[in-house]
Amino acid sequence: MFSFSFVLPLWQLKKRIAIIGELRYSMKDKIIIIPTYNERENVANMITQVFALEGNFEILIVDDSSPDGTASIVKEEMAKYPERLHLLERKGKLGLGTAYIAGFKWCLSEGYNYIFEMDCDFSHPLEALPRLYAACHDQGYDVAVGSRYIKGGGVKDWPRNRIMMSRWASHYVRFVTWLKVHDTTAGFVCYRREVLEAIDLDAIHFKGYAFQIEMKYVAACLGFKLTEVPIIFINRKLGVSKMSSSIFGEAFTGVLKLRLWHTFKGYPRRKAN
DSSP states (O other): OOOOOOOOOHHHHHHHHHHHHHHHHHTTOEEEEEEESSOTTTHHHHHHHHHTSTTOOEEEEEEOOOTTOHHHHHHHHHTTOTTTEEEEEOSSOOOHHHHHHHHHHHHHHHTOSEEEEOOSSSOSOGGGHHHHHHHHHTTOOSEEEEESSSTTOEEESOOHHHHHHHHHHHHHHHHHHOOOOSOTTOOOEEEEHHHHHHSOGGGOOOSSHHHHHHHHHHHHHTTOOEEEEEOEEEOOSSSOOOOOHHHHHHHHHHHHHHHHHHHHHOOOOOOOO
16 A cells, blocks of 8 residues: 655645635625615615626625615615625714725725725616726726716716806816816726725825815826726716715815825825835
8 A cells, every 4th residue: 555645836835825815806806885875765776786787796885874774775685695785884974085985995905806986876877887897907997987078978967057067177177186087076986906005095185076086186196097988977866966065165175285285295195005
């Protein structure tokens, strides 16, 4: 009788460990962060429609203690989709920007490679999600923005004065910051994880539309490649808009601050490892 002991060479062992790691992370390829506050009319339908898409998207709902019971509905849906639907509950209405920051940190800690921002009110076309993903995964971009203001994009069911205000705001942002993105306030975005890892998320200043501008500006200043994918933005049918004059005011003054901080304080700086 013969007995053999078989030991893998170190290089083969390292290779197999690396493959196992890649397989682990491939199971957590892409996830959509959806902040919610009083979205009971939309959230269940949104979850169902996202999971009907090809591509195995996952969802993280970040709920700010919605008094209408949004989180309870999400928990009911989690029983149907235990591996793909996740919930992060926060105490109080803390703002859009901080909701995304909390979501980014959670997604990074869980190992996701492509992290999306999207509203819960169906204003962003779900069929564009694979195109945003392809722009980053296949075309080599670091940030893909669902844009209303490039060829092929547009807005539906908005009053003319709101369209004009939004377009003016984007022109204003581009003029002040020199940012080469046409839809600077867009909230339909795909990030490669490397972008979010490089940004000091705790140093992000703003909470409303200025948050969206700041994230794109910081990514561009740090040398990441941004692109835009045309979308048709549709005004919400159900629920109440969270837009307010204070949010618009924050964006107006925030843009000037970003430019001054960049010029005189060297903001932003890449996060230290």
